[in-house]
Amino acid sequence: MFKAQINLNIGSTNVGTAPVSSFFSYSYVQQIYPKQELNATAAGTITGLTFYLDPSSSIADSSDWTVYLGHTPKTAFTSGTDWIPSSQLTQVFAGTVTKNNGKVEIAFTTPFAYNNTDNLVVAARENAPSIDINNFDEVFRVYPYIPNSILYYKGDQAVVDPASPPGGIRADYKSSITIAGLTAKSTPACPFILYPANNAQFISLSPTISWQPVIGATSYKVSLGTSPGGTDIINQQVVTAANFNLSPSIVLTRDTSYYLKVTAVSANGESSGCTDNVFKTIPPIPVNDACSGALLASVFPYSYTQSDGMSSTNNAGFIMACPNDGMNDGLWFKFTGEGGQYTIKVAPATISFDPKIGVYKGSCNSLTCVGTKDNGGGGSSETITITTTAGTEYYINVGSYEDSEDKPEDVFTITITKL
Structure with missing residues (x-):
């Protein structure tokens, strides 16, 4: 017809x-x-x-x-x-x-x-x-x-x-x-990149690139660079699957914009006119990633929004100071008790983050358990109230609830209120 x-x-x-x-x-x-x-x-x-x-x-x-x-x-x-x-x-x-x-x-x-x-x-x-x-x-x-x-x-x-x-x-x-009414090019279509999406933020340092398979394509060419059209990271790497894993041979740099192009190859040639997807990697490691860098809360109520939580590391491993109640080593805060009660609340910004609060005293090298709280699931706020001893320094760890798997943290707001 x-x-x-x-x-x-x-x-x-x-x-x-x-x-x-x-x-x-x-x-x-x-x-x-x-x-x-x-x-x-x-x-x-x-x-x-x-x-x-x-x-x-x-x-x-x-x-x-x-x-x-x-x-x-x-x-x-x-x-x-x-x-x-x-x-x-x-x-x-x-x-x-x-x-x-x-x-x-x-x-x-x-x-x-x-x-x-x-x-x-x-x-x-x-x-x-x-x-x-x-x-x-x-x-x-x-x-x-x-x-x-x-x-x-x-x-x-x-x-x-x-x-x-x-x-x-x-x-x-x-x-x-x-x-x-339209005429298709003889060469294959440009692949639609699924991940990382164009203009995506907070991408991991070793992402798996993926795209929608193209009709008739027998292979694909992947290029990645730090400038538009750049190939300084990957130069037309040929792959046959509709994905490419950068790990472990390629590790990207934090807080950097990258330009990704994928083309399809068939018996009729290579797709033309394909444009870059630009994405940005996760921020630098937060200053309060380790207990030794804990942010000090000195004025109450204290409130802080952790926007770079996804860049935290698990440092030396899981925090196991509380018996049978471990958690990820996440982001750290501290304050000095004055003898009264303090309420600590953590509100995650995304449903993908399931936070847990751990409260300790002592020193970073020798933490003593005060208490933990993990009542809700992903996206749920957590709240714990503790009774302090005047002059004692307390450390707060906000991490993922898991005690045997390193899960990423994400954006959250912590509020510390003196009752």
């Missing part, structure tokens, strides 16, 4: 809720196809789409479609309500679709001008008040892609209003699709 076209994973046999649901009465689905995945030679006019399904499946009761296209800078949906506004979409088709030999081919009544600068949004609404009961599940072909590439709603209550869609579900796949 179509001449100039781009085919994306049209041989997939997986199924999912895209471009519409055949298993619920109504659905609304938005999908994002990144510019580098489309790999078009130039901007152009999209004149139609083709979707794929098993030839034996029926969509007789799932054939009333409204289709929209749009541009977006997004590569993924951030939540179940992160719909691309209808004001940013153009309706390109409304009517009844039919299945022919395992395909649904849609010729647009309103062609769409794609700018080949932004990512492409494909949205579809299914309006028929019934389901195809011969289907045990969804029937349209999909393929795995980057997390949260798709956002969908499906239900039996009412036709969805694209101007105010209900909360939906994100998924890690997209429709197998043919996009008519």
Whole structure:
């Protein structure tokens, strides 16, 4: 039906809720196809789409479609309500679709001008008040892609209003699709780098680089440098998998920006026009990483936000001063007791950090247990109250709760209050 076209994973046999649901009465689905995945030679006019399904499946009761296209800078949906506004979409088709030999081919009544600068949004609404009961599940072909590439709603209550869609579900796949009107480059697409993401912060010193596999690629070339387009760290390292582990041969420098480029290689050549992903490594080791560098709290209430906690080390090992109650050696604080009670609270900034508080007296080389607290899980605040002896110095360790595995700390705020 179509001449100039781009085919994306049209041989997939997986199924999912895209471009519409055949298993619920109504659905609304938005999908994002990144510019580098489309790999078009130039901007152009999209004149139609083709979707794929098993030839034996029926969509007789799932054939009333409204289709929209749009541009977006997004590569993924951030939540179940992160719909691309209808004001940013153009309706390109409304009517009844039919299945022919395992395909649904849609010729647009309103062609769409794609700018080949932004990512492409494909949205579809299914309006028929019934389901195809011969289907045990969804029937349209999909393929795995980057997390949260798709956002969908499906239900039996009412036709969805694209101007105010209900909360939906994100998924890690997209429709197998043919996009008519655009011409694909003969060389493979630029890989979509999954990790580290562009502009990512606080990346470890030996990260595992990963990217979305490219159709037709037989290998990839990885370059990494300290300036745009640089190759001073890695110079076009050839790999066959869709990932590359820098450890142990390459260790990056703290608090440094790096520029990463990955290209794909196939029998037709190497992908062109690929851009750098820039990321920054973790900060320097905090000044209060060790007990000997503990920050002094002298005025109360005392409050301090530890923004570089992810750079802490485990120093000489786990803190085992409290019998049968060890913990990571994290970040350290100290104060001198005045004979009253003090409350120590630690509030983590992220759900990934599960903090534990350890309180000790004595000296850094000979800690004596005062008490520990770890009542909650990841993201939960911890609070401990101690009774002090006047003139005694107390040390506070804020670390991950584990006593046998070195887990990273993260951003937190510690508050010390004199009662």
